Amino acid sequence: MSVLDTKNLSPRLLSFITALIISTVNALLSLVFRPEWYVPLIVFAITFIIIYYLYHYTLQRFIYRKIKLIYKFIYQTKATKKEEFFYEKILPQKSIDQVSIDVERWATQKKDEIDLLRANEQFRKEFLSNLAHELRTPIFSIQGYVDTLLGGALEDPAVNKKFLANASRSVERLARLVDDLDEISKLESGRIPIIQETFVMQDLVKEVYEEMQLRAEEKDVTLDLKKGTERPITVNADKPKIRQVLTNLVENAIKYGPEHATVTTGVYEIDGKHVFTEVSDEGPGIGEEHLPRIFERFYRADRSRSRAIGGTGLGLAIVKHIVEAHGQTVNVRSKLGVGSSFGFTLEKAE
Ligand SMILES: Nc1ncnc2c1ncn2[C@@H]1O[C@H](COP(=O)(O)OP(=O)(O)OP(=O)(O)O)[C@@H](O)[C@H]1O
Ligand SMILES: [Mg+2]
Missing domain, CATH: 3.30.565.10 (Histidine kinase-like ATPase, C-terminal domain)
Incomplete structure (x- = not known):
């Protein structure tokens, strides 16, 4: 990994580089005002130490505060005692990479949950539309025969019995459908026990x-x-x-x-x-x-x-x-x- 691979810089290295750059510039600038050889050295040392620690400290605080927020958000909880311990002792030990793995794992888990919900939703929609369809067929058929009978076929001995029988078959079908649905919903809800x-x-x-x-x-x-x-x-x-x-x-x-x-x-x-x-x-x-x-x-x-x-x-x-x-x-x-x-x-x- 090259030092300037900015994606994976640790806070320490980042502070080091920043301090190095600023103190070098400072040291060079000080040469302009004081030609003594030791002045730039002192300026360099002091600036380096101050910048390094200040920067490192701010970065840590800043980063961990953000991360703490993220953790709080993904676990969606108010911090309990245990979590306070986690935030104080464990979290600061975690590298940014570990944190990102945690977050990714969380994201996958959420995605799976959403997929499952979506599948269920799809299933429910299909079920309803299937059910409507299954109900419609016999109902239309009954409606058709009854209308035809009322429209005059009732007096026609050649067809009246047959139409009634057909209508009755559709009624049977409806009744069976309802029975089956009832059976399934009982089984699904686990309401009927298995008696061995x-x-x-x-x-x-x-x-x-x-x-x-x-x-x-x-x-x-x-x-x-x-x-x-x-x-x-x-x-x-x-x-x-x-x-x-x-x-x-x-x-x-x-x-x-x-x-x-x-x-x-x-x-x-x-x-x-x-x-x-x-x-x-x-x-x-x-x-x-x-x-x-x-x-x-x-x-x-x-x-x-x-x-x-x-x-x-x-x-x-x-x-x-x-x-x-x-x-x-x-x-x-x-x-x-x-x-x-x-x-x-x-x-x-x-
Ligand atoms: N032995 C089989 N041979 C060929 N296809 C079958 C066989 N058993 C089931 N199937 C197919 O599976 C489908 C579902 O069967 P299922 O028993 O759940 O419903 P059904 O027989 O259509 O209606 P129901 O049993 O509720 O009266 C059937 O519609 C048929 O296409
Ligand atoms: Mg069957």
Whole structure:
């Protein structure tokens, strides 16, 4: 580092250089008035000492007072006893470089906080606009059918029943949306506790399969347990909530998969402490670009198709919430044209 690298001059060096320059000039000037050889020397020495100490002292005071202000500002506190100690004993030991590192660290931390807030804000905006959109669709549809019926279709036996049935389906959809939203908001606020019990995972899978049997038959879909994973495995979890998780996953597997396909659920013991359950289908798969967001509320991989199939896009968000409320994780593997597998872990029961 060159001496004249003014960016990193320490207060000491700065005082030294300043004192040197001023005292040299003074000494030279004194030569003009007194030709004796020792006068410039004395003038030099005296000026140097005075300037050096005065300058150094003022600089220190000035700099540290400013720095103290900065510290006070970034910690936004009134000085407590401990901080008084800090300002008096520790701060003066800190080099300007250290101070600048501290300030930079503070700035990064603030920036992260702001980024997080921004992301949340963005999320909230998206959520509201999605919600409005989801509500609008069934409401418009109901409105349309009711208006048509009132406008005369009511007397037309060819369509009146059908229009009413359509309107009723939209009402159902609205009701389901509200139920799902309610469920999610309860899960998010942590208002519903997880009530652990011990049960055999395969039994629950079979129960869910039975409930979904009708839906499956409509598409001639076979619901199967993965070969080799039939040996009963017991888990510790909230059974009704895990039933909901399985229902949502199996429902998706049937809904998005083709006809005459098979949905397979495997239950695996991993690392002696956890149980991994995975629902696989032979459906269209999900594009890689969608995978990271698939568990978000209202997110749909294939907007038009998914909506035509008729979902609210909350199923997987609920799955994720429930599993995470258990302190466990969900994951998805999928390949376009091959199929998707949704899995989650649970605590194994002893
Ligand atoms: N097994 C699957 N195969 C292909 N795509 C899937 C599968 N499961 C989910 N998806 C995609 O993920 C999206 C989100 O699924 P999610 O279950 O959250 O919502 P949904 O099924 O549209 O509505 P809901 O479950 O609330 O009725 C779906 O719209 C679909 O695009
Ligand atoms: Mg779904």
